[in-house]
Amino acid sequence: MLFKQKGILFVLSGPSGVGKGTVRKALFKKDTSLKYSTSMTTRPMRPGEQEGVDYFYRSKEAFEHMIENNQLLEHAEYVGNYYGTPREYVEQQLEEGNDVFLEIEVQGALQVKANFPEGVFIFLSPPSLEELKNRIVSRGTETESLVMNRLNAAKEEIDMMDAYDYVVVNDRVDHAVENVQAIVKSEHCKRERVASEYKKILEVSQS
Ligand SMILES: Nc1nc2c(ncn2[C@@H]2O[C@H](COP(=O)(O)OP(=O)(O)O)[C@@H](O)[C@H]2O)c(=O)[nH]1
Numbered sequence: 001m002l003f004k005q006k007g008i009l010f011v012l013s014g015p016s017g018v019g020k021g022t023v024r025k026a027l028f029k030k031d032t033s034l035k036y037s038t039s040m041t042t043r044p045m046r047p048g049e050q051e052g053v054d055y056f057y058r059s060k061e062a063f064e065h066m067i068e069n070n071q072l073l074e075h076a077e078y079v080g081n082y083y084g085t086p087r088e089y090v091e092q093q094l095e096e097g098n099d100v101f102l103e104i105e106v107q108g109a110l111q112v113k114a115n116f117p118e119g120v121f122i123f124l125s126p127p128s129l130e131e132l133k134n135r136i137v138s139r140g141t142e143t144e145s146l147v148m149n150r151l152n153a154a155k156e157e158i159d160m161m162d163a164y165d166y167v168v169v170n171d172r173v174d175h176a177v178e179n180v181q182a183i184v185k186s187e188h189c190k191r192e193r194v195a196s197e198y199k200k201i202l203e204v205s206q207s
């Protein structure tokens, strides 16, 4: 009997401004075996962003239609906009044996954990709240009141750290990327071991 292994779902999450996007982009330059799931959002496109690359940009109505039709694996309202993960791409890639990588905020990660407890959940943490504030301000994409909203959300999100399998501190981008790569490698080794034990049991039971 042929034993086909499913892919692993990796979820990178953490507060806004911690560097999730930066770390994910640097990781994808080094690791081409992971499939990135592009999210859908109702927030306006920022300069330099592209439809289908950074996000799928949709109206509130179109997004709500996706929710009603159960076409999102998870979704969250974050600082006044919707963000969500299209279900079909993720399920199809995992079924084909490909590893899928999500980069999402904390409420969404907790929903994915409820539906996919076998996923691997990584919390990207700032070295300090002070440094988090510096990063949000220096990125220059938010007004002062939005910076405060994001920092307040961050404090609540940091309290959720215990629900994750791993915590990676984003002190330096290259360190954080190496740590995420080490997690990916180690999860592969674990799954390989489990698969080879499973194969042995199948062989014994069929002989
Ligand atoms: N739940 C959920 N959060 C998402 C998704 N895509 C992006 N996010 C998160 O939504 C938050 C806001 O994203 P964005 O407006 O692009 O700002 P930035 O990531 O802080 O530059 C970030 O924490 C993202 O990681 C998604 O599909 N689902």
Ligand SMILES: Nc1ncnc2c1ncn2[C@@H]1O[C@H](COP(=O)(O)OP(=O)(O)O)[C@@H](O)[C@H]1O
Residues within 6 Å of the ligand: 014, 015, 016, 017, 018, 019, 020, 021, 022, 023, 135, 136, 138, 139, 170, 171, 172, 173
């Ligand atoms: N390790 C790091 N050290 C210093 N600045 C960083 C680091 N990681 C990310 N940044 C900067 O912090 C800001 C927020 O990063 P970003 O990737 O947009 O965060 P997120 O996707 O979590 O909201 C950006 O200006 C980015 O260049």
